[in-house]
Amino acid sequence: MASNYGSDQEMERALREHFEAEAEDLRAPLSLWESIGGRMDLQPTRHPVTQVRRKILGALKQNWFPMMATGGAVAVAASAVFLASRATQDEFSMPEAIAAAAPAAVATAAPAAAAPAATAAPARAMPAATPAARVVIKEVPVEKVITQEVVVEKSVERPVQAEAARRAPPAAATAAPQAAAAQRVATPALARPPATTFQDYTRQPFVATAEDAVSTFSLDTDRTSYQLALSWLQEGYEIEPDSVRAEEWINAFDYGFELPADDWGFAITSDVAMHPLDGSKHLVRIGFQAAEVADDRPLNVTLVLDASGSMGDGNRVDIARSAAEAIRQSLRPQDRLAVVHFTEGVIHELTVEHTSPDASAVQRSIQRLAPHGSTNVQAGLNQGVRLADRIRQERPEAYNYVILMSDGVANVDATNPFAILESAYDRNALNPLRLITIGVGINNYNDVLLEQLAQHGNGWYRYLDNAGQARSTFSRDNWLALSTPFADQTRAQVTWDPDLVRSWRIIGYENRVTSDQSFAEDRKEFAEIPSGAATTVFYEIELHDRALERAGQEVILANVELRWVVAETGQSRSQRTEVSGRLDTGLSASGDPLLEFGAIVALSADRYGGLYDGDYVAEISRDLTELEDRLQSLHGSLGGLGAYQDFRFMLEHMAERARAQAPPAAPTGYSR
Template sequence: MKKVYELILLLFIVASCSTNPENDNSFSFSNGNTAEYDEMGEFQTGDQYEEYVENPFVYTSEAPISTFSIDADGASYGNMRRFIMQENMLPPRGAIRTEELINYFNLDYEFNGGEHPIGLNGELSGNPWNSENKLIRIGIKGKTIPESEDVPSNFVFLIDVSGSMASEDKLELLKNGFKYFVDGLGAEDRIAIVTYAGSAGVLLASTSGTEKNTIKNAIDQLGAGGSTAGAAGISTAYEIAQENFIENGNNRIILGTDGDFNVGISNREELIALIEEKRASKIFLTVLGVGRGNLNDAALEQIANHGNGNYEYIDNPEQLRKVFIYDYSKFYTIAKDVKVQVAFNPEVVEAYRLIGYENRILDTEDFEDDTEDAGEIGAGQNITALYEIVPVGNVSENLPAFTVDFRYKLPDSDVSIPIQLEIFDEAKTFSESSDFMKFTAGISAFSMLLSDSEYKGTSSYSQVLEWINSTNLRDEHGFKAEFKEIVTKAKDL
């Protein structure tokens, strides 16, 4: 009987992997990878991810106000790309965070902030995957800092050199990236290097940015071996950053690791508590995740979220250039604790759904609570959020204006500043919407297809390509063109 059961199970798995890839989340392996699934049927990689969740539709009559923190991370996109382009498989659902896929890309939002360090924009259009609903796009643009106004920086590299970092796609990749970073340092910038394995140590005391060879020679000395005392490294890095703190300057720790903490404080909640304690020092944090097989994505994303920071995943040399060269200005925070709040009128909106930002949802009262942490935005950076709304039946095609409230703090302030955006319904179809709407909606649909969302509607990979191809956005470094290749390959997988 057992053999019959095993045969039936095998036939079921084969059949499941043979379905139409256009609207299915089946996995196909062309590089010899062996699939492992947990008891819930979730694909297992050895990496650690949060349990997959998705924002549901909320009835406006029950909860008319939606509040969330912005998220400037891009790690989920790099990790997704690695699965599809290098591993020849679709990523597990827990690896997909829609907001990080959207915010990976540089969009040329106009900066119209005036006296504020952030500019706002938005629009409303038809919904391409559900014709009965509409989409609201909310855009934020960080102020660009001219080179003449650059403030001096106090950086601390915090580098995991434990045994798990020994592969080419981990420590060696990071070493190359840090060298790119050093090339961008100015005469008033300083950098220190802290390493951690079984214990933490200072490899390089805080050194002037003019001493590039000295800094690069220290980076070349890095080698992997031993266990991972992550908490000790974090504490030492903050101590060094505090000792060299620059008033009115840019003070930041850059952590490079696979997140495999296994010595000292290794519990994620305790690590987050440590980071929350340290963020009061007004030192910002950038987290760089690397590798596969033991990547603790869940912990790294939360450490960045709770540490006034951002999280990126490094999967290839071009991503190094993006983080350390093309997006260098993002290391300069221009606004922190940025929150968004939308009040929906039950008379015109029956229900709404925030697409992505699942672990960034805030309570209504958190919006004006200046002790409540939220996300940061770097110089020149853009943030986008989409809502799918269900209009009330028999309402006119043109909806009233939507008022979106924001609050932010200046980097060295503890008091938030309010700002508003009005979004008007001009009865635009999706095809009449801006390229920004088409591109970000296309990414959202792609994310829903990867995660087999119950809200994906009529979306397909072919349609995503059609929507993306209809745009004409600047693509200086080819990342938008690369996205089309990713969608095409995902369709085949």
């Protein structure tokens, strides 16, 4: 197992040296520590919480924590811990003591962190003069399970915004537009939240069919990239282009695809329309709609809960508790539930092995989730997989889910998703363990880890922004659908007709595109599709003149094949159909406003994701402005949907940012 201990020591030493040189005036006098320590020694030693107070006091005395080293802040923190210990006369365990002290400490620390500093010293334990770093991870092909190389690029210093004030749950697709508008934040957009990590993918290029007429990719039902972007804007932050995965924006919406006639396979539909931004191109949409099936097989569920210190930011613990409790309440009597807490290691006293969801031990364990310590995701997942494998052997007829709830900030042992998965590898392909990752938090968030764990762990990835959203996501009806797998290892292959199609490019799916040869293989990184779920893909294509001559006819442009493994039986299946449509139909004339809406979403995400490419900023700005106008034209048919209102809010900010970054127009030579 890899260890980060050495690098942590280097960081701590560098920070300590910095503050010894730069922040001497912020260190509390020794007499203050001795006074507080003396007061604490007068408390009854029979309470184990005294040890917790001493640990907190010891942490406050460290040179690398100057923000809390001022006399007033120290007194408040010490008082909070003291009051927590006086709140009960019962003996505390270590997690209980921390759970009791954490709310008071967070309540006093949040205003202090948000208030302007009295001096030029930093409000966090980092050198004030050092610009924030944007973490960019070089992309790795899907089929290569290797350690990713992390490159830290210097960037302009980014502002920090407190996460204490949280918004209401995002509007559902049927919510009134007033409800969606009420959630918006009127403050000017800032830069990205600090310490967020995303994969910086290169957008897919156009491919000439003369060179390669085949497009192969894994399906995807995740929508976290869109949910994160919406949450950022509602918190007053800008959307970072490198956080955009266009396929997750596309698949965040319901396009009303018809269900298949039976529950055997998928309904595959295709549409062709003239390109709204380029008259020389066309758009193709392909939709894959899974059947809705009822499956009464029991479930074995293992909750792996991140209890590390970073989970104390904002309302992360509240979200994780609410999600865990919602899952517990949605389980049936025949299901079994286990709970694992982890920090720098597994908290064994809070571990509950698989039992009835209604067991009091399960409920107590969920409620005792409290943040402290470092983050060893590997240890937590290893323990979760061990418990899940044990119950799978005892109950082989059940589906098996391991659900990780975390902000993804792993900093102990393995921190790379592939290294973590290797240590917790599941070799049972017939009845696999399905890894679901649930992300929480705004600042200090590792999207790469959570997304890759789910993708290569035969599961799916969701982001939760608040406790209400957690409860609705895992309501009984939603959970029954999400926990009923319809298809495993699901992938598609589109073969374009080179006589009609000159070139093609897929929008998004950068980390889902795979080699044509892999299409014949059943592989874990290919998607799990839950019952009733849909996946949508858009292509931009260029046609030969001979195809354009048939513009008024129904034209077959490609064939598409879908392959998957039946979750219930392990049997491999495939399905084929044609991709066809009329070439003279514009989006507005298609008669389907959801087709046009989906095209606007796809193109907006695709263009905005390339905003860091300075050579095309003017073109991107122009495209986003035109898409903004097109979206406005759909207000009459879709304006009553909360989803439309939310995306309109996002596109307005995206277009404005692009216009602000675009170079000024060249002078024409004419007078005004």
